[in-house]
Amino acid sequence: MKATAKAHTNIALIKYWGKRDESLILPMNNSLSLTLDGFYTTTTVTFKEKLSEDIFYLNDHLITGEQYNRVTKFLDIIRSYAQRSNLYAEVSSINHVPTAAGFASSASGFAALAAAATRALNMQISEQELSKITRRGSGSACRSIYGGFVEWEQGMKDDGSDSYAVQLVSNDHWDVRVAAVVLSATEKKVSSREGMKRTVDTSPFYTSWVNSIPNDLTQIKQAIQDRDFEKVGQIAEANCLKMHATTLGANPPFTYWHDTTMSVMQEVRAMRDRGVPAFFTIDAGPNVKVLYLPEHETTVQKTLREIHGVNDVIVSRSGQGITYL
Amino acid sequence: MKATAKAHTNIALIKYWGKRDESLILPMNNSLSLTLDGFYTTTTVTFKEKLSEDIFYLNDHLITGEQYNRVTKFLDIIRSYAQRSNLYAEVSSINHVPTAAGFASSASGFAALAAAATRALNMQISEQELSKITRRGSGSACRSIYGGFVEWEQGMKDDGSDSYAVQLVSNDHWDVRVAAVVLSATEKKVSSREGMKRTVDTSPFYTSWVNSIPNDLTQIKQAIQDRDFEKVGQIAEANCLKMHATTLGANPPFTYWHDTTMSVMQEVRAMRDRGVPAFFTIDAGPNVKVLYLPEHETTVQKTLREIHGVNDVIVSRSGQGITYL
Numbered sequence: 001m002k003a004t005a006k007a008h009t010n011i012a013l014i015k016y017w018g019k020r021d022e023s024l025i026l027p028m029n030n031s032l033s034l035t036l037d038g039f040y041t042t043t044t045v046t047f048k049e050k051l052s053e054d055i056f057y058l059n060d061h062l063i064t065g066e067q068y069n070r071v072t073k074f075l076d077i078i079r080s081y082a083q084r085s086n087l088y089a090e091v092s093s094i095n096h097v098p099t100a101a102g103f104a105s106s107a108s109g110f111a112a113l114a115a116a117a118t119r120a121l122n123m124q125i126s127e128q129e130l131s132k133i134t135r136r137g138s139g140s141a142c143r144s145i146y147g148g149f150v151e152w153e154q155g156m157k158d159d160g161s162d163s164y165a166v167q168l169v170s171n172d173h174w175d176v177r178v179a180a181v182v183l184s185a186t187e188k189k190v191s192s193r194e195g196m197k198r199t200v201d202t203s204p205f206y207t208s209w210v211n212s213i214p215n216d217l218t219q220i221k222q223a224i225q226d227r228d229f230e231k232v233g234q235i236a237e238a239n240c241l242k243m244h245a246t247t248l249g250a251n252p253p254f255t256y257w258h259d260t261t262m263s264v265m266q267e268v269r270a271m272r273d274r275g276v277p278a279f280f281t282i283d284a285g286p287n288v289k290v291l292y293l294p295e296h297e298t299t300v301q302k303t304l305r306e307i308h309g310v311n312d313v314i315v316s317r318s319g320q321g322i323t324y325l
Numbered sequence: 326m327k328a329t330a331k332a333h334t335n336i337a338l339i340k341y342w343g344k345r346d347e348s349l350i351l352p353m354n355n356s357l358s359l360t361l362d363g364f365y366t367t368t369t370v371t372f373k374e375k376l377s378e379d380i381f382y383l384n385d386h387l388i389t390g391e392q393y394n395r396v397t398k399f400l401d402i403i404r405s406y407a408q409r410s411n412l413y414a415e416v417s418s419i420n421h422v423p424t425a426a427g428f429a430s431s432a433s434g435f436a437a438l439a440a441a442a443t444r445a446l447n448m449q450i451s452e453q454e455l456s457k458i459t460r461r462g463s464g465s466a467c468r469s470i471y472g473g474f475v476e477w478e479q480g481m482k483d484d485g486s487d488s489y490a491v492q493l494v495s496n497d498h499w500d501v502r503v504a505a506v507v508l509s510a511t512e513k514k515v516s517s518r519e520g521m522k523r524t525v526d527t528s529p530f531y532t533s534w535v536n537s538i539p540n541d542l543t544q545i546k547q548a549i550q551d552r553d554f555e556k557v558g559q560i561a562e563a564n565c566l567k568m569h570a571t572t573l574g575a576n577p578p579f580t581y582w583h584d585t586t587m588s589v590m591q592e593v594r595a596m597r598d599r600g601v602p603a604f605f606t607i608d609a610g611p612n613v614k615v616l617y618l619p620e621h622e623t624t625v626q627k628t629l630r631e632i633h634g635v636n637d638v639i640v641s642r643s644g645q646g647i648t649y650l
Contacts, residue, residue: 204537205570208529212574234577241573241580245530248570249537253563259588266584 001047003119007111007144008319009039013236015243018200024160025139029213031152033143038316039097043112045120051088058093074137082121110137111144115322131164147171147320149224171318174227179290182312183260190254192284202251209246233279240281260309264288326372328444332436332469333644334364336614338561340568343525349485350464354538356477358468363641364422368437370445376413383418399462407446435462436469440647456489472496472645474549496643499552504615507637508585515579517609528574558604565606585634589613
């Protein structure tokens with residue numbers, strides 16, 4: 001009744017932005033990500049007959065409140081699935097995702113938790129089934145079950161049974177690098193959950209965003225197969241800009257960008273003008289992730305570190321999916 | 326055969342963004358502006374029988390090339406209108422619109438030129454007719470014929486005969502101030518003409534932008550009548566963000582914003598959080614214009630001047646329409 005799993009976070013190149021079902025976490029569009037080796041969560045789950053409630057440690061600290069509630073509600077889903085409704089767990093997670101890096105640790109966190117909990121209960125499930133369960137904890141986490149390039153298929157069914165991630169190519173298909181650019185100013189006034197909802201409900205641009213996804217996906221999937229870096233980068237960067245455009249049309253309008261976010265975008269464009277193929281993508285926060293190829297690692301890192309307002313640059317390679325320890 | 330006219334520039338609160346006819350300069354949507362007293366052009370036009378071509382002085386310098394061609398082509402339109410096709414003019418313009426302020430001097434420039442040229446030819450035309458002629462030189466210039474708050478009615482006809490500006494309220498209706506925030510970095514890679522066209526042709530957000538305008542206009546016109554500053558500011562700021570969102574969806578995507586543009590937007594939002602009602606608007610360039618009420622002039626000016634990367638802050642009040650000197 002004890003298991004330990006490790007999951008990496010992932011960066012979306014075609015963004016997940018908006019839910020069609022808030023409760024089941026069903027998205028409005030397919031998304032596509034790269035799993036990153038630099039950021040991960042290791043989680044041990046031990047189910048114990050004598051416990052009367054779950055216990056959750058994060059980085060060796062006992063967690064209560066909202067963060068605890070989210071974990072225990074997710075364990076309820078797994079318990080219900082396993083028909084073990086009165087069995088509680090001790091959960092211990094170690095996060096190797098610096099919050100300041102602007103990666104949602106929820107992706108690696110819920111993927112590792114789902115994997116460890118289902119394994120601890122000795123549930124015999126496929127990775128696809130695991131991805132579906134993980135989705136209920138955090139949408140983008142369902143992509144972290146797999147390594148390399150991964151697509152989350154939105155699915156059509158109301159019960160979410162066809163909404164899960166699939167691996168497109170494994171992490172050894174292509175050595176693409178991602179630099180996470182950590183900014184000094186990381187204040188975020190609108191959570192990604194709230195931002196998505198406000199955008200879906202009020203932005204006149206939202207429908208056009210959703211309608212533009214299938215073409216982006218078709219193109220980027222071909223470019224990934226072809227290892228066409230310029231094309232992957234261009235599609236990812238344009239997709240990110242479209243996503244952020246939708247927030248500017250919301251009511252009230254909002255943006256996740258800071259002045260330094262803009263400085264990094266400018267500098268990435270300037271690198272391209274100087275012949276260094278680098279492309280940016282930005283999630284629901286001010287930090288920027290920069291895609292590049294191994295041969296440009298020195299240049300890209302140096303250039304990014306010199307930008308005023310940049311605190312740190314953390315490099316990742318294409319990472320693996322779930323591993324059990 | 327000689328006349329001198331003075332025209333002010335204007336700032337759009339509901340943006341003109343996209344043409345339905347490139348040649349006649351017919352817009353895709355109505356726009357609404359405030360004429361500004363701080364920036365103007367004074368132009369003297371003298372038609373002379375003995376001239377075999379137009380001569381154009383700008384700030385006492387003889388102008389040739391593209392700028393000259395635009396002026397002489399516009400004079401051709403006026404000549405054709407007046408049926409005086411072989412009469413050429415000496416044009417002398419003084420621009421009180423610092424280029425660095427990021428205002429298109431074409432608005433005040435073509436309004437003053439149209440007014441002076443038609444007066445020099447002794448054409449008996451209404452202000453409405455003058456606005457229509459002015460539009461052929463530069464779209465937004467047609468709004469500078471009038472003072473105060475002005476609406477450019479897009480019109481429906483193919484020949485443009487119903488596309489002209491109308492005054493909503495004169496400049497003494499309401500003392501609203503506009504601070505033009507001049508940035509150090511003013512590089513602009515995409516002209517407004519090219520930016521409009523690329524957006525109309527390729528942005529999936531463009532149709533939603535156009536469809537959102539009638540509601541913005543209805544609301545802001547009521548708010549102007551009511552002198553409801555918060556409402557005018559909110560609508561104007563949201564409209565500006567929507568316009569800039571459309572460029573992020575273009576192919577290839579682009580933005581007029583720089584890092585300092587973002588700094589100024591952040592600082593304006595921060596002023597509001599501190600209880601100072603101030604709102605921004607941005608045209609097709611990096612500079613920002615900030616709307617505020619007279620009682621907050623000291624605070625707003627001081628705050629804007631202290632932003633890193635801001636070179637100058639130039640204050641305007643609501644200005645008059647065309648005057649003849």
